Amino acid sequence: MQHAICFVSSASAHLPEDKVETLLMEWREKNNANNIKGMLLFSEGNFFQVLEGEKNKVLGLFEQIREDPRHHSIIQVVGKDLSTGSFDDYIAEHLKHTTFSKPELVSEYCESVKGMDPQTQRHIKIILETFIDTRAL
Ligand SMILES: Cc1cc2nc3c(=O)[nH]c(=O)nc-3n(C[C@H](O)[C@H](O)[C@H](O)COP(=O)(O)O)c2cc1C
Incomplete structure (x- = not known):
């Protein structure tokens, strides 16, 4: 049975920003080894993650x-069984100021969830849009 979880959270003081990139790559490798797909975005001290797999x-x-003490204020947005997976890959990115003005980012990330049922897609898209919009505030 396939399952998907989506949450947002905030990095804690245990997680220095200069370590984020290395950790994202480390976790991506582990997920690849476990056939876990989805995405993890880090922006302005916040995480957005979708985990999909067995x-x-x-x-x-x-x-x-x-x-994990490296983050707090975890809000789970989605947790549900799936008939088929939606992601082809596991995306891990640290969104920096240089990427803030890229409007194609939201649609690019939303493209990855298009295989999910419409209600789950809608939930993920709303949170993703808010996550990406608020980083410029
Ligand atoms: C926001 C956040 C997202 C994480 N995402 C993953 C992940 O996708 N895959 C993973 O293996 N570990 C992830 N971790 C790390 C795990 O919490 C945990 O440290 C790790 O799975 C332990 O692996 P180990 O038992 O091999 O040391 C994440 C941690 C945080 C704070």
Whole structure:
């Protein structure tokens, strides 16, 4: 059974910004090894993550992530079984000032969830748009 989880959270003081890039790559490699797809975006101290894959693996990983002291204020937006997966890959990006003015980013990321059911897609898109919009404030 495939399962998807989407959450937003905020980085804690245990996570210096200059370490983020290295961690994103490390976690991406682990996810690739476990066949977990989705995306993890970091922007202005906040995370946006979608995890998609075999249900037990995704739930187990999310348990670990929830206990991780490197972030707090975790808000889960989506947690549901899927008939088919939506992501081809695992995207991990640190959005920096240089990428702020790229309007194509939202549609590019939204493209990745187009295989999900319409309601889940809508939830993810709303949070993603808010996540990307507010980084410029
Ligand atoms: C916001 C956030 C997202 C994370 N995402 C992942 C992830 O996608 N994959 C992963 O393996 N670890 C991720 N981690 C790290 C896990 O919480 C945990 O440290 C890691 O899975 C432990 O791996 P280990 O038992 O191999 O040391 C994330 C941590 C945070 C704070």
